[in-house]
Amino acid sequence: xxxxxxxxxxxxxxxxxxxxxxxxxxxxxxxxxxxxxxxxxxxxxxxxxxxxxxxxxxxxxxxxxxxxxxxxxxxxxxxxxxxxxxxxxxxxxxxxxxxxxxxxxxxxxxxxxxxxxxxxxxxxxxxxxxxxxxxxxxxxxxxxxxxxxxxxxxxxxxxxxxxxxxxxxxxxxxxxxxxxxxxxxxxxxxxxxxxxxxxxxxxxxxxxxxxxxxxxxxxxxxxxxxxxxxxxxxxxxxxxxxxxxxxxxxxxxxxxxxxxxxxxxxxxxxxxxxxxxxxxxxxxxxxxxxxxxxxxxxxxxxxxxxxxxxxxxxxxxxxxxxxxxxxxxxxxxxxxxxxxxxxxxxxxxxxxxxxxxxxxxxxxxxxxxxxxxxxxxxxxxxxxxxxxxxxxxxxxxxxxxxxxxxxxxxxxxxxxxxxxxxxxxxxxxxxxxxxxxxxxxxxxxxxxxxxxxxxxxxxxxxxxxxxxxxxxxxxxxxxxxx
Amino acid sequence: xxxxxxxxxxxxxxxxxxxxxxxxxxxxxxxxxxxxxxxxxxxxxxxxxxxxxxxxxxxxxxxxxxxxxxxxxxxxxxxxxxxxxxxxxxxxxxxxxxxxxxxxxxxxxxxxxxxxxxxxxxxxxxxxxxxxxxxxxxx
Numbered sequence: 075x076x077x078x079x080x081x082x083x084x085x086x087x088x089x090x091x092x093x094x095x096x097x098x099x100x101x102x103x104x105x106x107x108x109x110x111x112x113x114x115x116x117x118x119x120x121x122x123x124x125x126x127x128x129x130x131x132x133x134x135x136x137x138x139x140x141x142x143x144x145x146x147x148x149x150x151x152x153x154x155x156x157x158x159x160x161x162x163x164x165x166x167x168x169x170x171x172x173x174x175x176x177x178x179x180x181x182x183x184x185x186x187x188x189x190x191x192x193x194x195x196x197x198x199x200x201x202x203x204x205x206x207x208x209x210x211x212x213x214x215x216x217x218x219x220x221x222x223x224x225x226x227x228x229x230x231x232x233x234x235x236x237x238x239x240x241x242x243x244x245x246x247x248x249x250x251x252x253x254x255x256x257x258x259x260x261x262x263x264x265x266x267x268x269x270x271x272x273x274x275x276x277x278x279x280x281x282x283x284x285x286x287x288x289x290x291x292x293x294x295x296x297x298x299x300x301x302x303x304x305x306x307x308x309x310x311x312x313x314x315x316x317x318x319x320x321x322x323x324x325x326x327x328x329x330x331x332x333x334x335x336x337x338x339x340x341x342x343x344x345x346x347x348x349x350x351x352x353x354x355x356x357x358x359x360x361x362x363x364x365x366x367x368x369x370x371x372x373x374x375x376x377x378x379x380x381x382x383x384x385x386x387x388x389x390x391x392x393x394x395x396x397x398x399x400x401x402x403x404x405x406x407x408x409x410x411x412x413x414x415x416x417x418x419x420x421x422x423x424x425x426x427x428x429x430x431x432x433x434x435x436x437x438x439x440x441x442x443x444x445x446x447x448x449x450x451x452x453x454x455x456x457x458x459x460x461x462x463x464x465x466x467x468x469x470x471x472x473x474x475x476x477x478x479x480x481x482x483x484x485x486x487x488x489x490x491x492x493x494x495x496x497x498x499x500x501x502x503x504x505x506x507x508x509x510x511x512x513x514x515x516x517x518x519x520x521x522x523x524x525x526x527x528x529x530x531x532x533x534x535x536x537x538x539x540x541x542x543x544x545x546x547x548x549x550x551x552x553x554x555x556x
Numbered sequence: 557x558x559x560x561x562x563x564x565x566x567x568x569x570x571x572x573x574x575x576x577x578x579x580x581x582x583x584x585x586x587x588x589x590x591x592x593x594x595x596x597x598x599x600x601x602x603x604x605x606x607x608x609x610x611x612x613x614x615x616x617x618x619x620x621x622x623x624x625x626x627x628x629x630x631x632x633x634x635x636x637x638x639x640x641x642x643x644x645x646x647x648x649x650x651x652x653x654x655x656x657x658x659x660x661x662x663x664x665x666x667x668x669x670x671x672x673x674x675x676x677x678x679x680x681x682x683x684x685x686x687x688x689x690x691x692x693x694x695x
Contacts, residue, residue, distance in 0.1 A: 146676030170671040207669045208661050265633045276669035277695050318671040343676040486566030514666045
């Protein structure tokens with residue numbers, strides 16, 4: 075397979091190596107089937123995997139997931155692990171939406187019984203869960219509370235009645251990244267986030283009601299509390315304006331510092347600073363604060379969704395049983411221990427559009443899941459399918475404990491919008507059996523299923539490559555979008 | 557000056573904006589117009605109040621990047637929507653004056669949430685009849 079003048083080396087049916095060339099410090103490694111690769115080489119994503127390989131301190135490989143697509147600086151669907159002593163931290167390697175991620179709530183309800191109430195539920199969720207541009211949340215953060223959200227994440231929610239102890243325990247890193255410093259977040263970033271806690275946002279963010287449609291791994295599904303025909307809720311959102319601004323602020327700071335230090339890189343959006351530098355350390359404390367804002371945001375969204383279900387269905391929390399399976403981010407940079415060339419080493423893993431997928435036995439996942447691995451949620455094309463996977467030992471060996479994060483775009487927003495001109499997306503989705511409520515028709519048109527790669531194919535690649543294991547398929551029956 | 561003042565071009569995951577002007581001040585103003593056209597429909601925005609933004613940079617690419625970054629904050633931090641934009645330049649200083657009003661999404665159609673204007677692939681170049689700029693916004 076060729077990308078421009080670069081010959082890609084096929085390692086297996088699901089893995090491709092981009093050989094080192096020019097200033098690349100390590101080779102590239104992309105997970106994809108032959109058919110997907112033919113699509114991937116059409117845009118600039120491979121070039122971006124190669125650009126990331128130029129970063130100081132990068133270890134083993136610059137990695138691309140099967141849902142990889144052209145971003146700016148880093149590709150979306152990229153993983154890069156850095157040596158802590160020699161390496162750099164790059165805000166572009168995390169993305170604007172810091173700790174954007176997905177959480178899954180299970181329930182005691184069977185979809186069959188719920189179906190007649192779906193319209194009421196989706197209307198209720200659309201009413202109660204703020205979404206779209208300019209929407210504001212149920213809490214307006216000020217002073218001490220703002221600081222506590224930034225340093226405590228989901229724990230702040232628990233102390234204010236928006237989270238149970240179980241919610242906190244089943245969130246990645248216990249719902250709070252360590253080392254967060256609210257002072258490292260600029261006043262403008264705080265202002266952007268102040269009234270956005272508990273808002274879904276826009277673009278590809280959503281809240282959907284799913285039916286557990288198929289189980290592939292009965293043991294893991296049982297441990298995650300999932301059963302066929304069950305109703306569940308999947309939430310995809312991030313750190314809102316606060317996170318976007320943290321990224322933007324530090325891209326500028328790091329671009330300045332690179333100019334001063336005369337560091338040259340192939341793309342300005344790769345701006346970075348040594349991990350052990352004042353700029354690097356400050357960004358990491360701001361990143362942790364923004365990540366905590368994202369955990370608290372998804373927790374509040376889950377709280378609102380539960381309240382709506384209780385109200386609409388007129389039942390008690392115990393009967394509803396809407397508890398958290400897990401919450402995990404897919405835009406992060408985290409210190410973790412990994413084996414590098416046979417040596418256990420502390421590294422900083424950038425994941426931009428890639429999900430952490432820790433294996434059975436990992437001390438960093440809730441004890442209840444240590445027999446089967448960390449739950450991983452892969453949202454697919456709107457209204458088609460989403461997947462539940464489990465982390466695996468293969469991910470530790472091949473991809474620094476990472477796997478894919480979604481379907482990945484195939485069509486640009488402008489192309490998607492042009493292709494639906496004059497059609498009612500809401501009606502078309504209804505014909506496919508999916509109720510949709512949205513704030514913006516424009517956004518909805520850009521998010522049509524055809525604009526994305528086939529999520530089932532993406533998931534099959536990570537399963538076959540061994541960097542996650544298929545557990546269950548979810549069928550969306552109602553979607554709320556911004 | 558022929559053609560549309562700005563248009564949106566395909567870029568996977570995000571949007572590529574292309575704007576034209578007869579000179580740099582006009583070009584920069586059209587870029588700001590494009591930005592606010594993404595957030596809402598400017599035809600519904602009344603030019604009731606004004607806001608100003610000033611940036612300084614040595615290259616025109618850097619000037620445009622900093623100007624758009626600051627213009628986005630008018631909305632994302634202060635909830636202000638601009639209907640019209642005017643730009644003046646003196647040496648390396650760029651001043652933006654916009655007319656608009658605080659956002660009210662019961663009257664202003666909801667558009668897209670612009671996370672950021674990126675420096676990735678931002679270009680400003682001369683053409684036969686003026687200047688043209690391209691930049692990617694993260695949606």
